[in-house]
Amino acid sequence: MPQRIERDLNRFRQIIRGKIKQDLRKYISHGEMIGRQGKRTVSIPVPQIDIPRFRFGSKGQGGVGQGEGEPGDPLGRGEQQPGAGEAGEEPGEHMLEAEMTIEELAQLLGEELQLPNIQPKGRKNIIAEKDRYTGVARVGPNSLRHFKRSYREALKRQIATGTYDPANPVIVPIHEDMRYRSWKTTEMPESNAVIIYSMDVSGSMGQEQKELVRVTAFWIETWLRYQYKNLEIRYIVHDAAAKEVTQEIFYRIREGGGTKISSAYKLIMRMIEERYPPDEWNIYPFHFSDGDNWGGGDTRECVEILRDKILPQVNLFCYGQVRSLYGSGRFAHDLEENFRDQETLVVSEIADRDDIYDAIKAFLGKGK
Amino acid sequence: MALITNTDLPADLQAAWEEIDGYARNYGLDYFPIIYQVLDYNTLYEVAALGGFPTRYPHWRYGMEYDQLIKGHVYGLSIIYEMVINTNPVYAYLLEGNTSIDQKTVMAHVSGHADFFKHNMWFAPTNRKMLDAMANHAARVQRYIDRYGYERVEDFIDTCLSLDNLIDYHAPYINRPEAQTLVSITEEERMMPSQVEGLPVEQPYMRDYINPPEFLESQRQRMVEEQQRLRMFPENPQKDILSFLMNYAPLDRWQHSVLEIIRDEAYYFAPQAMTKIINEGWASYWHSRIMTEKAADTSEIVDFADHHAGIVAAHPGRLNPYRLGLMLLRDIEERWNKGRFGKDWEECDDLREKQAWDKKLGLGRQKLFEVRRFHNDVTFLDEFLTPEFCVEQKLFTFKYNSDTELYEIVSRNFPEIKAKLLGNLTNFGQPFISVQDANYNNRGELYLLHRHEGVDLKVSYARDTLRNIWKIWSRPVHLETIFDEKRRLLTYDGSDWGERKLD
Incomplete structure (x- = not known):
């Protein structure tokens, strides 16, 4: 028998969902829920919704308590609402924990960013x-x-x-x-997808830049996980040379040295050849860098690899250029110049957290 | 929507209740029949979220409440053992799977509450058929939802709930002449002379001495003021703002009906908020007596003590209403047993004599039943809180220190403690707000006055509430209040908030 309360509970959740959707831009750029994610659900801190009433502010209030102590002794921060009865509470500052499944979150993201559903590329007869x-x-x-x-x-x-x-x-x-x-x-027909993240870990990429990448990656994964039954994720880091790493290392590693982007692209190419035949897999390489490549020669090599090897095989190649302490390089510019009309390549610049929203929209807005 | 289908109490609990019922009635407790229902935790929390009533009108806040209760339970932060509602017969809910000693304690506790509901005078005007009334409210609201749409009705309920503390908590107990705006005109004319005549004078030469010109002038002045007042609307400030809006705001019939529902329920729950400390104290007093003196056997007494200690624990730096009520009642019983009251006691300043004071009057029990009949929290504390009790219970006042951003102990001084306690409890810790003028600026604008008593309103909330009143009144709404030590007038005119300084 369904409970009486179910209806009110659903309505409450709907309201919360509406609140989250309203503030999605804020949540996206701050990535507040990322650290808290469980297996299939995320829990999102939402300000408690409250019915406004004429009530006392807490400033002048105070009240009566019980226990040891001398006048002047602090009661401690943990005792935010001690005292008698109704006085002294401050519900405006309470937070609710709204639980949401990854699917729901992805739906919200899709609705809010008006993301088209992806038309899977690979063979449907798997x-x-x-x-x-x-x-x-x-x-x-x-x-x-x-x-x-x-x-x-x-x-x-x-x-x-x-x-x-x-x-x-x-x-x-x-x-x-x-x-x-x-x-x-x-x-059931199954569609497989793989995300290949590659990130520039040269000396110019700092902690803040990596955080931008991490938050962006979270939202990309949320969306693609919702679109594909089976999602694999691979991680590549590169400076002058590229290597595959685990997720943990990907976000932690600090290297020095110069930047040869072509090294990463070569590794991506090899990965696709070895493991992900494009007629079975939907392939999404993402590359994050500050755009400061070693030199014109390497950039030319990158463009060649992209044009001849990578782009024909993948659904979408996304390049996100983050701004580092040393400004951002001209790699984004070079790519845009060379692939002006290329449908399957997206370039987005992520200068700070507020740009994440638009970057995600640019990356995922093509429906590829 | 039958929430609870099985109303049979299991045989063991039925036997336990019959036993406890016998003890309670022997002690002199008297209550309407109590119907116990054993619920699993899901259903218990559902009922709790609905305020104890299985059928309420649909509203998201019950869902929110339920969500928090269930989370509290799952994380092990809070457990509800029992719920009891003020109806005839009394309904009480037990949590399935509690140990039998817990269930017995709860039953003894419930008998205390039930006795309090029946005999405390503040509960006298409450509707004991509220179970039915709530169900009727639910049906009415559902009908409006079907007719006008969920969101529209929900939005209006939200608006009304925002005002549900703007009632006159004492209205059910007194006949306020000034609340009656309808006095017959002929009656009024008879009572009020149309011109100033001064006091009756027997000797003409005394006239100027008895009615000097200044006096006549001031009388004339008063009459003019009085007549101006009569042109005011309302003629007297109205504290029951909900009923004022019901009577005079331009509302559709269904809105009128929803507002009435919210108001009825607010008045129904008011006595419970008004007697939290004394009611819980009374129930705890009786469960502890019934259990320790009668019901708990030697194998159970330790478990009982453990549970009881949890209920009345003094949390450092906090005030537990169960504890305060219980301790104060025990203190009263002891004082009246030993005759520690009256003129002789008050005037005695020999500490040693006071400590040994025992007139063996044995009036304690009688006094307790008197207290439970007449008092609410405010009068209870006002009358019986003593300096000795404050010292014994280690009470103190605290305040927020904006320099350190901490709450700090301010004082252990008895008058300050008492003033603070009473201040926090008076009007349930709600601000006093009344309708002063419903034709402000001669443009049908609503002017509300906040009687400032030292604590400012929370301005962000006040603004949102003002907007909600505007939604009902549909003309600009003003609130006179004080914050940051300046008199101010907050205004909402339907599109913008205004604020200006008075004085």
Whole structure:
């Protein structure tokens, strides 16, 4: 039986959802929920919604308490609302923890940024089979015997034949009463996707730049996870040379040295060749850098690799240029110049947190 | 929507209740029949979120309440053991799976509450059929939702709830002549002369001495003022703003009806807010007596003590109403048993004599029942809080120190403690606000006055509330208040907020 309260609870959640959506830009740029994510849900701090009333401010209030201490002794921050009755509370500052599944969050993101659903590129005939025990059959192995159904059948039969005695409710199932669970095999097309993050970890990329990348990456993952059943994520870091790393290292590592972007692109290329045939995979390479490449020669090499090897194979190649302490380089500019009409390449500059919102919109807004 | 289907108490609990019921009635407690229902925690919290009533009108705040209660339970922060509502018969809810000693304690506690509901005079005007009334309210609101749409009705409920503390908490108990705006005109004319005649004079030569010109002038002045007042609307300040709006604001019938529902429920719950300390104290007093003197056997007494200690624990730096009420009631019982009251006691300043004071009057029990009949929290503390009690209970006042951004202990001085306690409890810690003039500027604008008593209003809330009043009144709304030690007039005219200094 559904609870009476369910309706109010759903309405409350709807209101909270509306609040989050309203402030999504703020949440996106601050990434407040990222640190708190659980497996399939995130918990989002939302200011408590309150019905306004004429009430006292807390400043002059104070109250009466009980316990040890001399006048002048602090009661401590932890005792924010000590005292009698209604006085001294400050509900305006309470926070609610709104729980949300990744799907819901992605939906919100999609609605708010007006993101188109992605048309998967790869083969649609990748079929996954799954057995589900949904039916009941008259024959089957004993290990799948359905006790409740079997006894119900027996009871029905006994009542029908008049052998059931309510005073002595003994029910004896016979062979015909037996019921067994049966399964159906469902086939579902599956679409696979892979994100390949690469990040410039040369000396000019600082902590703040990495934080920008981390927050952007969170939202990209949220969206793509919602769009694809099966998502793999690979991480590449590069300075003058590129290597694959784990997620943890990706966000922690600090290297020095110069920047050769082509090294990363070569690694991306190799990864795709070895592991992700484009007719089976939807491939999303993301590259974050401050755009300060080693020299014109390397940039030319990058453009060549992109044009000939990477872009024909991937759904979308996104380049995010973050601004570092030393300003940002001209790599974004170079890319834009070379790929002016290229649909599958997106360039976005992320100078600070407020730009994350627009960067995500640019990256994911193409529906590729 | 039957929330609770099974109303049968399990046999063991039924037996326990019959036992406790017997003890309670022997002690002199008297209450309407109590119907217990054992609920699983989900349902109990659902009922708790709905204020104890299984059928309420739909509103998101119940959902929010429920969400927080359930989270509190899951994280193990708070557990509700029991709920009891003031109806006839009394409904009380028990949490399924509690130990039998806990259930017994709860039952004894509930019998205390039930007795208080029935006999405390502040509960006398409450509707004991509130269960039905709430269900009717729910049906009415549902009908409006079906007719006018969920969001529209919800929005109006939100607006009304924002004003639900603007009632006259004492209205049910007194007949305020000034609240009656309808006095018959002929009656009034008879009572009020149309011109100033001065005092009756028997000897003409005394006239100027009895009615000197200044006196006549001031009388004339008063009459003019009085007549001006009669042209005011309302003629007297109105504290029950909800009822004022119901009577005079331009509302649709359904809005009128929703406002009435909110007001009815606010008045129904008011006595509970008014008697929190004494009511919980009374229930705790009785559960502790019933359990320790009668109901708990030797195998249970330790568990009981543990549970009881949790209920009345003094949290450092806080005031626990259960504890304050219980301790004060015990103190009263002791004082009246030993005759520690009256002129002789007050005037005795020999500490040693006072400590040994025992007239063996044995009036304690009688006094307790008298206290539970007549007092609410304010009168209870006003009358019975003593300096000795404050010292014993280590009470202190605290205040927010904006320099250190901490709450700090201010004083252990008895008058200050008492003043602070009473100040916080008076009008339930709500500001006094009344309608002064509903035709302000001669343009049908509403002028409200906040009687400032030392604490400023929270301005952001005041603004939002003002807007909600505007939604109902539909003409500009003003609030006179003081903040930052300046008299100010806050205004909302439907599009903008204004603020200007008075004086």
